[in-house]
Amino acid sequence: MKRNLNKFDLNLLVAFDTLMMERGVTRAGRALGITQAAMSNTLRRLREIFDDPLFVKSGARMEPTPRALELAEPVALALQKIRVALDQERFDPYGSKRTFRIGMLDYFTAMLMPELTQLLSRVAPGVVVRAVDVGGEDEISALERGDVDIIFSRFQWVPPKVTLNRLLEMEYVCLHRKNHPLVGDGKLTMEALLEARHIQYYPRGMDNTVVDEALAERDLHRQIVCRLGSFGMLPALVAGSDLMTCMPEGAARVMARQANLQVSQLPFPTAKLRLAIAWHPRTERDPAHIWFREQVKTTIERSEWRRQPE
DNA sequence: ATTCAGCACGGTACGACGTA
DNA sequence: TACGTCGTACCGTGCTGAAT
Numbered sequence: 095m096k097r098n099l100n101k102f103d104l105n106l107l108v109a110f111d112t113l114m115m116e117r118g119v120t121r122a123g124r125a126l127g128i129t130q131a132a133m134s135n136t137l138r139r140l141r142e143i144f145d146d147p148l149f150v151k152s153g154a155r156m157e158p159t160p161r162a163l164e165l166a167e168p169v170a171l172a173l174q175k176i177r178v179a180l181d182q183e184r185f186d187p188y189g190s191k192r193t194f195r196i197g198m199l200d201y202f203t204a205m206l207m208p209e210l211t212q213l214l215s216r217v218a219p220g221v222v223v224r225a226v227d228v229g230g231e232d233e234i235s236a237l238e239r240g241d242v243d244i245i246f247s248r249f250q251w252v253p254p255k256v257t258l259n260r261l262l263e264m265e266y267v268c269l270h271r272k273n274h275p276l277v278g279d280g281k282l283t284m285e286a287l288l289e290a291r292h293i294q295y296y297p298r299g300m301d302n303t304v305v306d307e308a309l310a311e312r313d314l315h316r317q318i319v320c321r322l323g324s325f326g327m328l329p330a331l332v333a334g335s336d337l338m339t340c341m342p343e344g345a346a347r348v349m350a351r352q353a354n355l356q357v358s359q360l361p362f363p364t365a366k367l368r369l370a371i372a373w374h375p376r377t378e379r380d381p382a383h384i385w386f387r388e389q390v391k392t393t394i395e396r397s398e399w400r401r402q403p404e
Numbered sequence: 405a406t407t408c409a410g411c412a413c414g415g416t417a418c419g420a421c422g423t424a
Numbered sequence: 425t426a427c428g429t430c431g432t433a434c435c436g437t438g439c440t441g442a443a444t
Contacts, residue, residue: 119405132439134406139438151405 106143107169109136113149114166117156175388185381187218194221194386197228197242199297200325201345202369206246208348210393217389237374244373244387246394256372259387261394263366266305268358269346270338282358287316293331293339294318305340308364316340329353342367344399369394 109126116122123133140148144165149156158166198206203225214221228236233245234252252258268282276286294303309315320337322328325345332339333353341349346357371390377383 128439130405131407131441135438138406156405 106136106140107173109133110140110148110162110165111169111173113137113140113156114158114162114170117149117158119149119156185385187221187385189220190218190382191220192222192382193224194244195224195226195242196390197226197233197236197245198247200225200227201295201297201341202246203227204325204348204352205344205397205399206390206393209397210390213389213393234372237372240374243377243383244371244390246371246390247369248367249370249372252372255375257375257378258370258372259391260368260370261391263368264342264344265366266340266360266364267343267346268338268340268360269332269349269355270358271333271336272354272356274336274338274356276336277356277358280356280358282361284314284361287338287361288314290317290336290338291319292316293320293322293328293337295322295325295328295339295341297323297325303340304364304367305360308362312362329355344397347399 109122112122112126113119119133119137120130123130126133128136137149144161146161147159148162149158151157196206207223207225210223214223226236226242228242228245233247233249234256236242237245237256249258268287270277270290274290276282276290278286294306296303306316320331322331328339329349329352331337332349332355340360343357349355350357371387373383373387
């Protein structure tokens with residue numbers, strides 16, 4: 095059902111969110127600084143709009159209906175974004191000359207930086223972003239030392255004092271040159287994958303790749319003839335040979351576009367790469383940091399490499 | 405918690421007026 | 425004549441207090 099936002103009173107979402115938290119009309123009204131009667135009327139309007147009771151009496155409390163539970167998270171997230179946006183008025187991005195440091199592996203840099211810098215050139219032309227290559231356990235200590243402002247990475251574990259915001263999951267894929275002799279009609283078979291010679295990319299802090307772990311579970315191994323600790327030479331090596339490499343889909347799409355390569359789905363399932371950003375609580379309420387985290391999140395949410403290829 | 409009556413406030417429509 | 429601004433009347437919305 096489509097709603098016209100012009101006709102929708104967005105204050106109702108604040109009331110809904112408060113009802114979810116307080117589980118009572120009187121308590122929610124008190125929290126919002128209105129009388130219980132006004133709150134009851136607000137609930138009536140919410141019920142009309144969503145065509146659902148939303149909250150039903152259960153003992154002394156008003157419990158949410160399934161429809162209310164369905165709405166709760168998206169409404170809370172939207173309100174959180176608005177609150178963050180309103181907090182930003184104390185930081186002037188357009189006039190700022192600040193440098194923000196992101197700790198991330200080099201292939202995340204390739205994924206994030208083109209679109210992030212493009213976004214910043216419009217909204218904060220004086221802001222500088224510095225990519226700091228950190229890996230594995232170093233990531234958290236770099237954050238704690240204040241060497242970086244945020245980390246964009248996969249995290250197996252973070253200490254409780256670090257705030258983590260999971261953003262996306264990504265499949266692993268295989269990257270190779272176009273018209274590769276082992277890849278017929280654009281589909282990569284297990285036989286071809288095992289017959290091919292591979293470059294293994296192993297950034298700092300990642301001893302074994304997810305793909306090799308998934309193969310090992312099947313008692314299989316790919317032929318690794320070259321191991322690289324950095325991302326820089328990968329596109330040229332893959333483009334100029336019959337070597338294949340496996341990596342997260344987002345990075346593979348960026349590389350494929352840059353070096354005119356081909357991305358193929360793996361012929362077996364692997365664990366997904368779970369990407370998140372993390373920051374230290376001391377920067378939690380800092381308007382400049384809040385603003386910068388939003389820019390990073392927005393870039394990731396809108397990024398080209400998250401969209402399905404045509 | 406719900407409903408109702410009364411009240412305040414803001415938005416909209418419309419006419420009068422001034423200006424280019 | 426067209427356009428913008430201002431004042432006024434009307435209406436819808438949301439509030440409070442009281443009754444249920």
